[in-house]
Amino acid sequence: xxxxxxxxxxxxxxxxxxxxxxxxxxxxxxxxxxxxxxxxxxxxxxxxxxxxxxxxxxxxxxxxxxxxxxxxxxxxxxxxxxxxxxxxxxxxxxxxxxxxxxxxxxxxxxxxxxxxxxxxxxxxxxxxxxxxxxxxxxxxxxxxxxxxxxxxxxxxxxxxxxxxxxxxxxxxxxxxxxxxxxxxxxxxxxxxxxxxxxxxxxxxxxxxxxxxxxxxxxxxxxxxxxxxxxxxxxxxxxxxxxxxxxxxxxxxxxx
Amino acid sequence: xxxxxxxxxxxxxxxxxxxxxxxxxxxxxxxxxxxxxxxxxxxxxxxxxxxxxxxxxxxxxxxxxxxxxxxxxxxxxxxxxxxxxxxxxxxxxxxxxxxxxxxxxxxxxxxxxxxxxxxxxxxxxxxxxxxxxxxxxxxxxxxxxxxxxxxxxxxxxxxxxxxxxxxxxxxxxxxxxxxxxxxxxxxxxxxxxxxxxxxxxxxxxxxxxxxxxxxxxxxxxxxxxxxxxxxxxxxxxxxxxxxxxxxxxxxxxxxxxxxxxxxxxxxxxxxxxxxxxxxx
Numbered sequence: 001x002x003x004x005x006x007x008x009x010x011x012x013x014x015x016x017x018x019x020x021x022x023x024x025x026x027x028x029x030x031x032x033x034x035x036x037x038x039x040x041x042x043x044x045x046x047x048x049x050x051x052x053x054x055x056x057x058x059x060x061x062x063x064x065x066x067x068x069x070x071x072x073x074x075x076x077x078x079x080x081x082x083x084x085x086x087x088x089x090x091x092x093x094x095x096x097x098x099x100x101x102x103x104x105x106x107x108x109x110x111x112x113x114x115x116x117x118x119x120x121x122x123x124x125x126x127x128x129x130x131x132x133x134x135x136x137x138x139x140x141x142x143x144x145x146x147x148x149x150x151x152x153x154x155x156x157x158x159x160x161x162x163x164x165x166x167x168x169x170x171x172x173x174x175x176x177x178x179x180x181x182x183x184x185x186x187x188x189x190x191x192x193x194x195x196x197x198x199x200x201x202x203x204x205x206x207x208x209x210x211x212x213x214x215x216x217x218x219x220x221x222x223x224x225x226x227x228x229x230x231x232x233x234x235x236x237x238x239x240x241x242x243x244x245x246x247x248x249x250x251x252x253x254x255x
Numbered sequence: 256x257x258x259x260x261x262x263x264x265x266x267x268x269x270x271x272x273x274x275x276x277x278x279x280x281x282x283x284x285x286x287x288x289x290x291x292x293x294x295x296x297x298x299x300x301x302x303x304x305x306x307x308x309x310x311x312x313x314x315x316x317x318x319x320x321x322x323x324x325x326x327x328x329x330x331x332x333x334x335x336x337x338x339x340x341x342x343x344x345x346x347x348x349x350x351x352x353x354x355x356x357x358x359x360x361x362x363x364x365x366x367x368x369x370x371x372x373x374x375x376x377x378x379x380x381x382x383x384x385x386x387x388x389x390x391x392x393x394x395x396x397x398x399x400x401x402x403x404x405x406x407x408x409x410x411x412x413x414x415x416x417x418x419x420x421x422x423x424x425x426x427x428x429x430x431x432x433x434x435x436x437x438x439x440x441x442x443x444x445x446x447x448x449x450x451x452x453x454x455x456x457x458x459x460x461x462x463x464x465x466x467x468x469x470x471x472x473x474x475x476x477x478x479x480x481x482x483x484x485x486x487x488x489x490x491x492x493x494x495x496x497x498x499x500x501x502x503x504x505x506x507x508x509x510x511x512x513x514x515x516x517x518x519x520x521x522x523x524x525x526x527x528x529x530x531x532x533x534x535x
Contacts, residue, residue, distance in 0.1 A: 121361075129358035132318060132351075133372045133420075134344035140375070 024219070025212045027138055028146050035143035045148025049110040049211075050155055056109055057102060061093075061160035064101055065167025068092055072168070073176045082176070086183035087190030089168030090161075094191065094199045098161035100247050103206035106153060107239035111214035114145050115235040118218025119228035127219075142215045149214070153207025154200050161199065198254045205246055210239045269296040271428060271460045272317060277326030278484075279309070279316060286312050288484040290326070294428075299454050299461040301471045301492075304481035305506060310464040313481070314432055317462070318352060319343045331427060348376060351421030355433040357413035359405040359420075365392070366401040369420045376424065391419040395449060411442025418449060422457065429453065431463045435470050443467075447474055468507055472496070480506060 036042070072088045118141060121127050127137040165187075172178040214235045221231035272294035279287045286309040294300045302310050315321045316328060319335045328335045333346055359368050369388045373379055379387075392398040395415040405413060414434060421429055431450060435443050447470055454461045465471050471478060472492040480488040480495060480503055488495050488503045496507055521527070 124361070125354045125356060125358035126360055128320070129352070129354055129360075129417075131320065132347055133375065133424075134347040135372070135375045136344070 020220070021212075021216055024138075024216050028143055028212065028215065031136065031139040031143045032147060034139055035147060038144065041140075041144040042147055042151070045144045046151050047148075049106070049114070049145070049148045050152030053106060053109045053152070053156060054159065056105055057156050057160050058163045060101060060105055061098075061163035062167040062170075064097055064160075065089060065093065065164030065169075066171045068097070068164065069168035069171030069176070073172055073178065082172075082178050083182035084186050084190075085168070085172045085178050086185075086187035089172070090165055090187045090191050091195060093161040093164040093168075094195050095202075096247075096251075098164060099157045099199050099202035099206055100243060102157040102160045102203060103153065103210055103243040104240055106149070106156060106206075107210050107214070107236050107243070110149065110152070111210050111235045111239050112232045114149070114211070114214040115218040115221065115232045116228055118142065118145070118215060119221035119223070119231050122219065122221060123223035123225075123228060138219070142219055146211045146215050149211025150204065150207040153210070154203040157199060157203035157206075198250075201254065202247065202250050205250060206243050209242045209246060213239045213242060270294065271296040272330045272462070273328070274313075274316070275327045275329075277316065277323045277328060279312065279321070279323045281312075285484055287316075287323070290481075290485060292479055292486060292489075294460060294462055295477060296460050297454075297458060298476040299450065299463060299474055301475035301478040302462065302464045302481065303466055303468070303471060303478055303495075303506070304487075306466065308481045309484070310466075310481065311432055314352070314430055314462070314464055318347065318350060318430065348424060349426055350428045350430065351424065351426040352430040353414065353417050353421050353432065353434060355436055356410075357405070357408075357417035359408075359413055359416055361405050363405075364401070365397065365403050365405070365408070365416050368405070368416060369423055371420065372424045387423060388419075391423050392416075394422070394453070395419045396445075409442070411438050411445060414438070414442075414446055415449065418446075418453065422453060422459075425457065426459065428460045428462065431461065431465075433465055434463060435465055435467045443470060450474060466506075482506075 068089045069085065072085050072092075073082055076082045076084055076088065118127075121137075121141065127141065130137045130140060169180075169183060173180045173183050217231040217235045217238070218228075221228045270293045272292075274290055274292040277287055277290040277292075278285070290313075292302075292313075302313055304310050312321070316323055317330060319328075319330075319338065322336065330346060331349055333342070335343070335346075338346060359365075360371065363371065366388055369391055370384050373384050373387060389398055389401070392401055395418050397412060397415055397419065400408070400412065400416070405416070408416065434446050434450065438446060450461060450463065451474060453459065463471065463475060475492060477490065478492055478495050479486050482502045488498045488500060490498075495503060498504070498507070
């Protein structure tokens with residue numbers, strides 16, 4: 001097959017997959033109102049995707065904040081403005097690093113768990129059994145997990161940014177000797193509501209994308225051990241790329 | 256009693272499901288070619304056949320999980336081709352299905368698995384749900400296992416829980432996919448008796464897909480033997496056992512070679528050995 005023909009085939013396959021994903025997401029959104037009537041299932045999923053990711057999110061947030069504190073201090077010292085460290089750390093985390101790194105960690109921790117769980121349910125006929133019991137698996141299994149992810153992501157991003165700011169303060173103020181009053185007052189004067197809104201919008205969008213991708217890949221996984229493994233890998237790769245592409249688009253829109 | 260071929264019995268008992276001229280192909284491979292099957296109301300009908308003849312595919316056709324390329328499928332008075340998704344789901348509430356491995360929901364315990372259809376389709380108070388679930392679990396002898404998780408059950412127990420779940424909505428038709436596969440003789444006997452007693456006590460129609468000739472012979476009223484996409488033989492187990500057709504004889508007596516060949520199609524053996532060809 002010539003290179004052109006191969007590109008054509010790959011392009012068609014990508015378009016088909018994108019089409020299937022769009023239809024599936026539309027179906028997810030259509031059943032979401034009915035899924036919202038079962039709050040217990042949603043709370044369970046917010047716990048599974050959110051609360052169980054807390055340790056990795058907080059730990060990562062702390063170290064990302066500490067690195068920001070170190071790098072920021074080194075950079076600002078060259079310009080003699082180390083007192084701006086607080087605002088640099090906070091803005092970097094709230095607008096960019098918080099939502100993006102949280103989404104990447106979410107894809108690796110909760111996204112893979114969602115995909116493999118749904119994929120294994122399919123491989124062990126649990127989804128088929130639900131269909132035979134006249135229960136739509138997209139409504140009963142996929143929608144609560146999707147909504148759970150969408151709700152959990154902004155909360156996780158907020159916690160990530162919070163621990164990150166604490167980490168930045170730990171390094172900047174405690175280790176490097178930046179004045180605590182200046183650190184916090186500069187941060188308070190520099191951070192505006194729109195910075196926080198930008199972070200929330202981004203993490204909401206990442207939550208939608210990552211959860212939809214994870215659920216889609218699980219639901220459409222080939223019902224074998226190999227198939228579920230491949231689907232889990234695709235979830236991480238596709239979610240990560242989607243987060244970075246979306247991040248650029250949203251940053252360009254929101255600036 | 257041979258209800259498949261006896262019009263009198265068929266008229267008396269009625270026919271709850273009917274496949275007429277059903278053809279189905281997937282990936283260019285024909286699975287069924289003009290299949291005709293009638294499932295008599297209130298009886299146990301067995302679908303038998305060698306592996307790969309499409310027995311499970313047949314169940315998926317009857318339950319509307321897949322649609323035939325040609326032909327007509329009627330279940331409980333409904334033409335499946337005319338049903339939309341909601342109609343199909345309403346029909347499935349009148350059907351129960353037991354999957355080969357039980358297909359229990361692994362994140363729910365035995366009690367919640369059996370209660371699952373009730374919680375999804377009814378607004379019954381918890382006290383009533385509890386009574387129904389306990390009655391169904393008692394019927395399969397697993398009331399004491401209500402709080403076990405599916406991972407803690409043996410294969411036979413999982414199938415009995417799945418049976419309790421399948422009958423919890425009091426269906427008209429109960430479908431069993433390979434209910435005896437991988438069971439020890441005791442568990443097999445238990446499942447065998449449960450299928451018979453459930454069918455008779457609840458006045459159900461049962462469709463059992465299996466290739467366990469001995470067990471099916473003890474259980475069913477009518478059996479269909481599928482081969483090469485068609486019905487090779489139909490009738491009572493005794494009639495099938497006496498059928499002289501080679502494909503029926505091979506299946507019923509478990510001969511390794513016959514109309515269903517032992518060898519998968521391959522190039523000439525001698526030529527391949529002498530040429531030392533590595534299979535492409």
